[in-house]
Amino acid sequence: MPETWIESTLGDQLREKPRNGYSPKEVASWTGTLALGLACISSTGFSPTQLKNVPSRDRRNLQALLHDGDLLITRANTRNLVGLVGRYRDIGNPCIYPDLMMRLVPAHSVTPDFFEVLLRSATVRRQIQAISQGTSESMAKISGTSIAKVCLLIPPANEQRWITKILDALDSQITFTESRIRKTVTIRLGLAHDLIPVSSDPLLLGDEWELIPLAEVVPSADYGISTALEGDETGTPTLRMNNLSGGRIRLHEVKYSPASVPGHLILRDRDVLFNRTNSIDHVGRTSIWRNEISRPTTFASYLVRLNPNLDRLHPEYLVRWLNQPAIQQRIRRYATPGVHQVNINPTNLRRTLIELPTDLSIQRKINDVLTESERTIDQLRQEASRLQMLKAGLMEDLLTGRVRVSEAEAVLEGLSP
Template structure:
């Protein structure tokens, strides 16, 4: 039977903030975690740093199974938690994290990690975070200690951890399959482009390029209409993300000028130099959708398939062109519509384009199926674990 307790009551000591000595270029026998080691999926040792070895630093050495929680970050990411696993070297954690060590006789580290990553606790942490800007909020040790968590007997905690790990193994297997399919897709894309040789005519000879609606003083009154539009944040590398689409008001007569059609290739105007010209083909699943002026709309004519053009603009050769012509400033890089229009592109016969795209599309379809399976399994996992934590269901031990 599960009871609800104060988190601080199951910890050996109060949550302890970390230590952030200055980075050094060479390994001294001690590593430090970066804040990016805590992800929505838990602990991932991806941002390790070399730091000076000292008596002070060693006070913050992590043990296998220690729970870590980010105490400062954006509101979305603050309070992310993960269970530290050994990395093959002594390791400390930074000041922007806090360490939690549960009492072994009361709470399993693996169980506490699941609880801290649950939707209920995440909401409580985010609601309690404080800061003057959403880009940086903080949580206190007292907030963490005062969190209310379910605490079933150790045997039930083990069952919940086992159920969680079973889901993780299945998801992990699917993710490994997806990684292989994505590698295959990349190889097939490169092969397809090698078959057509060097780029030839300018892009504007086979497609039209247009900028979108400029935001700012919007028209009002009769003769205007408010419509959804895609901005740079919606146009990712190889896909369009429509989870957060904003609207803008325009004069009705300008609709065709800014409207998107299914098959339009969207390319971003600016960002980091290596992300210039990232884009994807619009599938048209939002009716009457526009695009912002920082997103170029490329509409292919009869000589070019949008997917084939997208294949080329995303290739190393296409990216190299954008990086070569892009204008670099202190923090950002950008391209203009003239540079997009002047881009040399390969234009094999349409039937040849379609033939070369066949294996690529097959790989993408397989990847899409795997992504859907992973997303579905994650949803089921979240529901099952939340039910187990709340006591609404029990693990079947038979």
């Protein structure tokens, strides 16, 4: 621990004892007074996402009336969520906090912004989870007495301000990157809508397009294997419905077939897999196989492989077309209900009309444009993930003194404006 830092307890860094809020009965009509719900405090702090109307003339509201900047901590929740903290920000109307939260009033030795960051740190979170009481994981509780014993490391005020500034800068960059992701996703959706027209009138598609039954360009489909699957990796990797997402193959929770697989059911590069059985919201998911697993791989029976005529239809365009929201609605008309799921028979699927560019080069260009957009989204998501990990690591290092402010200032210089 740095020489200028002090070891303390949470209780010693408060001006008054933690106080529970008040939870009057919710009313349906607007009263002008609101109460926070537990969901207003999350791992990222305060957000007014769950507000309730409460009686405005209840005098007991006064003890729980919030002021801008008040620091709140949840005192009851699941063990992973109990003890979350956030600083209340004025919402424009009188607002109280509930009995399942406590208000913390920091001493003058700690700045409120730093105190919030400190109480969110991994070291403090572990202590709070350890002291939480309750036999059920669904509702663990902490008290003002128990959290007062939580151990803290307190740097001088000037270091507190710098630590907060550095972490705020990282937060701003994360927020900026996430905003860019949302904008790029919206642009990509717009591009797909413009590049792949949906129309029941072939005259509206233009001279280079045709509207034909899918069966004309997808002459056959193959059902996957129906063998019981296992976790033993010595078997043949077998893709299931959960491995299809966003037109791509996601390699999480891959299962394996212990039985031998017929050669014609081994996946080939650019094979198109269609999820024929699922809930109504997920049936019809389609992805393309790009040899994501380096050894022979097959697919389960609730998936079908669509076999396009490569002289007329690029597999990549087929996947793009099938994943269009309007096309998903079109093909779900063929869904037949089961007990808990629905099914789209591949024979019925192939009766669907497809909007098809007659020139393969146009199909390829459509895919190239959308692929480039998705590449940008992937890069931004990787950057956001990198910043999140950087913040988590740097936060812990700064709050324990392993990295001093003077060393961390370089982080600010390396961030984009």
